[in-house]
Amino acid sequence: MQFVNFAELDTKPFKKEFAEDILEGAPEQNVWSYFVGADGTFKSGMWDSTAGVFRGPMNDQIEFCHILEGEARIETADGASRTVKAGDAFVMDNGLQPVWHVKSYVRKHYVILAVEPKA
Numbered sequence: 481m482q483f484v485n486f487a488e489l490d491t492k493p494f495k496k497e498f499a500e501d502i503l504e505g506a507p508e509q510n511v512w513s514y515f516v517g518a519d520g521t522f523k524s525g526m527w528d529s530t531a532g533v534f535r536g537p538m539n540d541q542i543e544f545c546h547i548l549e550g551e552a553r554i555e556t557a558d559g560a561s562r563t564v565k566a567g568d569a570f571v572m573d574n575g576l577q578p579v580w581h582v583k584s585y586v587r588k589h590y591v592i593l594a595v596e597p598k599a
Contacts, residue, residue, distance in 0.1 A: 484515045486526070486589075496527070498534060507532025507582060521594040528587040529580070538576040543592045545570055550586035555579045 493510035512526040526548070551565035557577050564570060564586075572578060574595050580586075 482515070484524075486514050489514055491525070501535040501537070503533040503535065503579065505532030507534055522592070524589070524591045526587065526589055528585065529582050531582050531584050533579065533581050536572075536578050536580050538572045538574055538578070540574065540597050541592050541594050542574050543572045543590055545572065546589045548587045548589060550582070550584065552583075552586045553581040555581070 491512045491514055493512045496509040496511050498509060507530050509527065509529045513523065514525040516523045528549075529552075545564075546569045547564050547566050549566050551563060553561055553563045555561045555578065562570075
């Protein structure tokens with residue numbers, strides 16, 4: 481069992497490879513993976529992205545996000561468009577296929593739970 485305080489860690493970020501999901505621009509993303517559960521189904525950390533438009537598919541996972549800095553507009557397949565900014569928290573359910581529109585920069589804490597594939 482662990483107690484993990486993100487502020488106490490010296491975690492180095494890695495560049496996220498997501499070229500197939502980029503729709504506009506040349507966004508760069510970093511991930512700080514602070515915690516991965518023993519079975520790999522639960523993970524938490526920090527993520528950031530520079531400007532661009534990209535898909536962020538929620539395939540076989542549910543994600544809780546808390547925006548720390550910047551903002552983004554997120555479009556979903558039902559035609560809804562939501563702007564999230566520093567201080568906002570939200571959940572993206574399994575199967576959601578959001579498109580992120582980042583004007584300049586966004587950074588968030590995330591918690592991801594892997595779930596069974598949708599039938």
